[in-house]
Amino acid sequence: MSQGVIEFWQTMYRNKKAFSGMIILALFIFMAVFGPMLATLDMTVNFEGRYESPSFAHWLGTDYGGRDTFLQLVYGSRDVLQIGLFAAMFTLVLGFVIGAVSGFAGGKTDTVLMFITNLFLTVPSFPVLMIVAALVQIKNPIMFSFILAAWSWAPLARAVRSQLLSLKNREFIIACRIMGLKTPYILFREILPNLTPYLAINFIMAAQGAIVASVGLMMLGLAPYSPTNWGMMIQLAVQNTGGIFNPKGYIYLVSPIMCLGLFQMACIFFSNGLEEALNPRLRT
Amino acid sequence: MNLLSRHKRISSLCLSALLPALMIVSGCGSSAPDLVDRLNAGNVQDMRQPIPDAQIMYNKDKIFRILGGWPKPPLYQGNPFGSGGIGDNNTRYMYEGLFYFIRSMNNVYNRLAESSEDNELTTTVHLQRNVKWHDGEPFTSKDVWAYYRLNNGAEVTKYLTSIDTPDDYTVVFHWRNPAPYPELRKLLLAQDLQGEIPYHLYKKYVDKADALLKEAKPLTDKSKDGPFNLDITDDLSKQMALNWNEFTRSGPATPVGTGPYKFEKVTTTDMLLDKNEDYWRPDAVHFDKIWIKNVPELSAQYALVKAGKLDWYDGTPPKDILDSLLKQNKDILHYRMYDPASVGLMYNIRNKPFDNVKFRQAMTYVLDKTKLREIGNYYGQEYPKISMTGIMPSSLDKEVDASVLNQMTDYTTNLEKAAQLLNEIGWKKGSDGNWRDPNGKVPSFIIGAPNNWAPGVNSAQIAAEQFTKFGIPTKLKAVDSTIYFANADKGQYDMSMDWVDISWGFQNAWSSMRVLFWQGTKTKVGFPNVKKKDANGNEVDTGKLDLKLKGIDGKVYDIDQEMKRYPYVQDEQERRELIANLAWIANENCWGVNFFQNATGAWLNTKTMSGDFPMMDQIVPYNRDMPIATDPEEQLAITHLNHGFNSSYMPEEYWPR
Numbered sequence: 001m002s003q004g005v006i007e008f009w010q011t012m013y014r015n016k017k018a019f020s021g022m023i024i025l026a027l028f029i030f031m032a033v034f035g036p037m038l039a040t041l042d043m044t045v046n047f048e049g050r051y052e053s054p055s056f057a058h059w060l061g062t063d064y065g066g067r068d069t070f071l072q073l074v075y076g077s078r079d080v081l082q083i084g085l086f087a088a089m090f091t092l093v094l095g096f097v098i099g100a101v102s103g104f105a106g107g108k109t110d111t112v113l114m115f116i117t118n119l120f121l122t123v124p125s126f127p128v129l130m131i132v133a134a135l136v137q138i139k140n141p142i143m144f145s146f147i148l149a150a151w152s153w154a155p156l157a158r159a160v161r162s163q164l165l166s167l168k169n170r171e172f173i174i175a176c177r178i179m180g181l182k183t184p185y186i187l188f189r190e191i192l193p194n195l196t197p198y199l200a201i202n203f204i205m206a207a208q209g210a211i212v213a214s215v216g217l218m219m220l221g222l223a224p225y226s227p228t229n230w231g232m233m234i235q236l237a238v239q240n241t242g243g244i245f246n247p248k249g250y251i252y253l254v255s256p257i258m259c260l261g262l263f264q265m266a267c268i269f270f271s272n273g274l275e276e277a278l279n280p281r282l283r284t
Numbered sequence: 285m286n287l288l289s290r291h292k293r294i295s296s297l298c299l300s301a302l303l304p305a306l307m308i309v310s311g312c313g314s315s316a317p318d319l320v321d322r323l324n325a326g327n328v329q330d331m332r333q334p335i336p337d338a339q340i341m342y343n344k345d346k347i348f349r350i351l352g353g354w355p356k357p358p359l360y361q362g363n364p365f366g367s368g369g370i371g372d373n374n375t376r377y378m379y380e381g382l383f384y385f386i387r388s389m390n391n392v393y394n395r396l397a398e399s400s401e402d403n404e405l406t407t408t409v410h411l412q413r414n415v416k417w418h419d420g421e422p423f424t425s426k427d428v429w430a431y432y433r434l435n436n437g438a439e440v441t442k443y444l445t446s447i448d449t450p451d452d453y454t455v456v457f458h459w460r461n462p463a464p465y466p467e468l469r470k471l472l473l474a475q476d477l478q479g480e481i482p483y484h485l486y487k488k489y490v491d492k493a494d495a496l497l498k499e500a501k502p503l504t505d506k507s508k509d510g511p512f513n514l515d516i517t518d519d520l521s522k523q524m525a526l527n528w529n530e531f532t533r534s535g536p537a538t539p540v541g542t543g544p545y546k547f548e549k550v551t552t553t554d555m556l557l558d559k560n561e562d563y564w565r566p567d568a569v570h571f572d573k574i575w576i577k578n579v580p581e582l583s584a585q586y587a588l589v590k591a592g593k594l595d596w597y598d599g600t601p602p603k604d605i606l607d608s609l610l611k612q613n614k615d616i617l618h619y620r621m622y623d624p625a626s627v628g629l630m631y632n633i634r635n636k637p638f639d640n641v642k643f644r645q646a647m648t649y650v651l652d653k654t655k656l657r658e659i660g661n662y663y664g665q666e667y668p669k670i671s672m673t674g675i676m677p678s679s680l681d682k683e684v685d686a687s688v689l690n691q692m693t694d695y696t697t698n699l700e701k702a703a704q705l706l707n708e709i710g711w712k713k714g715s716d717g718n719w720r721d722p723n724g725k726v727p728s729f730i731i732g733a734p735n736n737w738a739p740g741v742n743s744a745q746i747a748a749e750q751f752t753k754f755g756i757p758t759k760l761k762a763v764d765s766t767i768y769f770a771n772a773d774k775g776q777y778d779m780s781m782d783w784v785d786i787s788w789g790f791q792n793a794w795s796s797m798r799v800l801f802w803q804g805t806k807t808k809v810g811f812p813n814v815k816k817k818d819a820n821g822n823e824v825d826t827g828k829l830d831l832k833l834k835g836i837d838g839k840v841y842d843i844d845q846e847m848k849r850y851p852y853v854q855d856e857q858e859r860r861e862l863i864a865n866l867a868w869i870a871n872e873n874c875w876g877v878n879f880f881q882n883a884t885g886a887w888l889n890t891k892t893m894s895g896d897f898p899m900m901d902q903i904v905p906y907n908r909d910m911p912i913a914t915d916p917e918e919q920l921a922i923t924h925l926n927h928g929f930n931s932s933y934m935p936e937e938y939w940p941r
Contacts, residue, residue, distance in 0.1 A: 225759065227745055242605040
């Protein structure tokens with residue numbers, strides 16, 4: 001194992017927040033990958049068994065249709081993580097490439113790319129998504145993630161451009177230019193490593209943003225309705241329990257909120273550690 | 285200094301101990317006996333009749349608080365036909381018609397009509413004499429005439445030849461020959477609010493429309509429709525549309541009707557209506573103001589009900605929420621009633637394999653309607669035997685003879701039957717549990733539903749799960765309602781959710797069949813239309829239904845002709861046979877599934893409002909959660925409390941308390 005990797009893990013281990021975040025994320029990934037293999041979710045309605053309290057048979061009780069809440073969370077985690085990770089990846093690639101090219105190239109390229117970026121920042125997403133919903137049929141999580149990313153890359157592109165404007169005049173970049181190295185090489189081999197901590201944090205934030213936004217797209221009809229998606233579970237819980245008006249449904253209502261909260265908290269903790277591990281200036 | 289601060293501390297301690305005690309004591313003192321307490325104590329005077337102002341305890345300002353929606357200012361305008369209208373439910377407080385009807389029960393009452401009489405080809409209506417528009421002008425027969433000359437797309441005009449106004453207070457409707465049967469004539473008139481187009485405000489547009497109608501020639505082709513039996517050419521139609529569009533943009537800024545309440549003011553969240561002091565039935569109006577709140581979020585609506593901030597609320601939430609609200613606010617009284625509408629799914633017969641009746645029937649056999657109803661609307665009523673008949677299921681026994689009902693295919697859940705039908709059309713079940721079509725492909729179907737319709741979305745999700753579990757992978761798309769209906773009408777989904785077996789207007793079997801064969805269900809199912817060639821040889825869709833199917837007697841019927849024939853059939857038995865045949869055809873062809881007939885409710889805040897509550901002897905035993913009435917008189921009384929099933933307003937039904 002290289003020295004860098006060892007140092008990375010040591011930093012992560014020393015940072016208690018980051019370590020706990022990493023453990024929680026690992027648990028969620030384990031849940032998403034292996035959970036559905038270990039237990040079967042039966043979504044058949046059992047109305048008499050609705051809103052049951054937690055028990056050995058139903059760890060987090062049951063929902064408004066008598067279905068197991070915990071198993072819904074387990075099955076939903078695959079959906080949630082898939083959408084979150086793909087959307088974050090697309091956001092990152094789009095945001096970095098557009099921001100970096102814009103900042104590095106400057107001139108007309110910068111003007112055009114920033115015009116497009118500003119357009120995406122200012123055009124309200126709702127009416128555009130309505131049109132997209134009428135035109136596009138989402139058939140897989142990748143396409144779903146791409147549409148989510150289409151409205152989240154712009155702030156990142158602007159931020160990357162700003163970072164790049166400061167980096168490109170540093171001595172080591174000027175040296176690269178004098179040496180005649182090509183732009184893609186400079187961007188990906190010299191600049192990208194300097195932006196890694198920033199991008200890593202954005203990756204995590206984009207993932208959690210996409211999970212929340214995915215519910216909105218489902219409710220627009222852009223994507224098929226997934227009742228085990230955590231965000232959708234919250235929506236269904238509020239709709240069927242009236243939020244706070246059905247005390248029997250509190251556990252069902254709180255469970256996906258807790259799960260989503262825990263996931264977001266883990267992401268934030270983990271990204272905090274990532275920054276420390278990847279940004280040499282923060283290491284003591 | 286220290287002493288002073290110690291004194292201060294002691295006094296503040298005393299005060300903090302005293303304050304909660306005072307609050308508790310004052311709270312106890314002001315707590316009023318709840319509805320059950322009052323009924324147990326026999327304290328029911330204010331439930332028999334309105335009480336004098338001096339005795340009003342909880343609603344001294346005499347305000348009736350409800351929910352509603354309207355175009356937000358500055359878009360708000362006073363023309364009910366203008367863009368967005370004047371608000372969905374608000375029309376009924378400010379406008380009136382000659383008659384009004386109870387949507388679920390077909391009772392028709394006089395309103396602006398004092399009386400009416402039918403002759404063979406005429407209906408003469410005598411108007412109330414002391415009716416004034418909100419701007420003080422008298423309401424006369426000219427206004428009724430103006431309503432139909434301008435709004436000549438109103439359905440009843442297809443059955444009329446002319447409208448005469450022999451004097452200011454008499455209107456004579458002349459029917460085409462043959463005329464619709466007498467009961468239908470009144471229902472056709474009762475579905476309009478004739479007091480919506482004051483002639484003195486819209487003279488310019490009414491006279492223009494009248495002049496255009498006078499240019500039209502009488503219809504010679506009996507199979508065609510036209511207002512007042514006139515043949516409206518394309519050119520005339522364009523001019524009329526232009527005139528209508530100008531009318532809808534002509535204002536006024538605030539509504540002018542004849543109803544019991546006048547518009548006072550509107551904001552984004554609130555609308556205030558003021559009692560019409562010139563109202564022609566002054567004794568019928570007991571509230572001074574109506575305060576309408578615009579609260580779209582369901583949870584916020586429940587919060588208002590719970591807090592007693594609404595006096596009347598329409599709808600029935602999921603069972604556990606309903607139980608919880610009744611438990612938390614002991615002044616609430618909730619009446620349930622059947623809705624003349626069912627939640628259902630329609631197959632898109634434009635898409636394969638839904639064009640195959642056996643496939644549709646197989647899908648229908650898969651569904652367990654009890655589970656769909658439990659999740660969609662617990663208090664609804666499922667009818668497992670039928671697919672979709674075009675008739676409100678609760679009146680199927682009344683409308684269709686038992687001999688016909690017995691010949692209808694029974695679609696009660698039957699997975700073996702579903703498998704057998706699929707096998708018959710070449711489908712095979714794979715080792716993974718999924719069915720494959722004759723080409724070996726596993727299907728993947730989409731059910732579309734409007735996202736803001738909880739009963740539809742919830743039950744459709746269960747249906748998708750039932751299909752998937754059976755081996756036909758199906759997903760639900762809950763689509764934003766602003767685009768859903770256009771998408772569904774264009775056939776974008778394999779299956780679409782909407783109200784089915786419903787009558788939006790008066791309730792008779794033909795009315796709900798119109799929705800099936802001519803309106804919303806038709807477009808979602810995708811029934812074919814008659815096509816014809818235009819002058820250039822291009823194929824043109826006429827919009828006229830092209831559906832010829834075998835009836836119960838084995839003969840082939842043109843459905844469009846049968847539907848058009850119905851209003852003119854004078855013999856009741858013949859009408860019953862016609863309807864029974866169409867219901868049988870609909871059930872056998874299985875174009876959709878009636879999941880369950882909806883149940884809705886009226887919530888009454890008995891602390892601030894009172895009324896002559898029906899089934900009063902059952903309020904205590906049922907602890908204010910009233911069951912669906914079985915006695916027709918009680919059913920009617922409950923629909924009165926629910927504003928004629930949310931289609932009218934009966935100010936005399938409630939009073940402040």
